Amino acid sequence: MATKTRTKGSPGMISGWLAWGRRSRPNKVLFLASTLLALFVTAVFAWATVNPAPGDGTRYLLLYWVWGCAP
Numbered sequence: 001m002a003t004k005t006r007t008k009g010s011p012g013m014i015s016g017w018l019a020w021g022r023r024s025r026p027n028k029v030l031f032l033a034s035t036l037l038a039l040f041v042t043a044v045f046a047w048a049t050v051n052p053a054p055g056d057g058t059r060y061l062l063l064y065w066v067w068g069c070a071p
Contacts, residue, residue, distance in 0.1 A: 015021070023031070045063065053059050 018031075020028070048059065048063055
């Protein structure tokens with residue numbers, strides 16, 4: 001019976017919570033890609049909230065399309 005060593009600290013706790021050691025390489029890539037996409041969409045919406053552009057239909061339609069596809 002194999003014993004698992006536990007790492008202390010937040011990096012070990014987070015990687016354990018994500019089951020990072022048991023994920024396959026393609027699963028890790030997809031997870032990171034989806035996380036980065038979500039962060040990018042969040043940053044764009046935060047930027048659009050801070051810098052509104054009334055009358056800019058292109059920005060409105062683009063963000064509306066992203067919002068519709070994001071959920």
